Amino acid sequence: xxxxxxxxxxxxxxxxxxxxxxxxxxxxxxxxxxxxxxxxxxxxxxxxxxxxxxxxxxxxxxxxxxxxxxxxxxxxxxxxxxxxxxxxxxxxxxxxxxxxxxxxxxxxxxxxxxxxxxxxxxxxxxxxxxxxxxxxxxxxxxxxxxxxxxxxxxxxxxxxxxxxxxxxxxxxxxxxxxxxxxx
Numbered sequence: 001x002x003x004x005x006x007x008x009x010x011x012x013x014x015x016x017x018x019x020x021x022x023x024x025x026x027x028x029x030x031x032x033x034x035x036x037x038x039x040x041x042x043x044x045x046x047x048x049x050x051x052x053x054x055x056x057x058x059x060x061x062x063x064x065x066x067x068x069x070x071x072x073x074x075x076x077x078x079x080x081x082x083x084x085x086x087x088x089x090x091x092x093x094x095x096x097x098x099x100x101x102x103x104x105x106x107x108x109x110x111x112x113x114x115x116x117x118x119x120x121x122x123x124x125x126x127x128x129x130x131x132x133x134x135x136x137x138x139x140x141x142x143x144x145x146x147x148x149x150x151x152x153x154x155x156x157x158x159x160x161x162x163x164x165x166x167x168x169x170x171x172x173x174x175x176x177x178x179x180x181x182x183x
Contacts, residue, residue, distance in 0.1 A: 016067075017043045017044075018040075019060075019064045020067070022042075023064050024042055025038050026064065026109075026110045027106035027107070027109045027110045027113075031117050036051075036057055061117070062123060062124060065117075065124065065127050068107065068110055068111065069127060069131040072101065072103055072107060075101070076134075076135055079095070079101075080092050089139075089143070090175060090178050090182060091175075093151065096155060097155055097178075098174055100162055105163070115128060135155075139152060147182060151178070154181055158177065
């Protein structure tokens with residue numbers, strides 16, 4: 001009898017692969033184009049795997065956004081590990097903005113998909129608020145909370161301008177804007 005059973009396939013990374021596939025699909029097709037079928041195909045898993053791990057498509061998207069924000073948040077925090085003072089903060093923020101926070105174009109595309117989706121889905125606002133709170137807490141190690149909030153907004157805005165502009169701001173222009181804000 002036991003010889004009639006198919007061997008059970010172990011796939012301990014399946015959930016993470018689904019989330020990574022969802023991020024990839026949202027980067028290419030947007031939130032609207034991220035359907036169960038497309039994500040399952042991109043993850044190379046049976047369609048039923050998505051409903052096994054996630055209660056709905058919205059739940060899957062939310063967890064994909066959380067995964068991306070955690071990944072980007074770790075990279076963001078690492079940028080400030082060696083910073084000990086305000087001049088170091090200015091240089092770290094300048095480099096962060098100039099390098100588009102080290103995120104790929106696809107990661108930024110999904111980040112902006114998250115922002116757009118959060119406008120319509122209050123549950124996603126918790127994801128964006130956690131992301132903003134985490135980045136501000138890093139900045140608050142060096143400046144007071146109101147300045148950290150303004151600096152966080154400046155970072156987001158200048159990264160958007162750098163990514164989307166045909167003439168992005170120079171490193172020196174970025175440094176000067178950051179210096180004015182924190183000095």
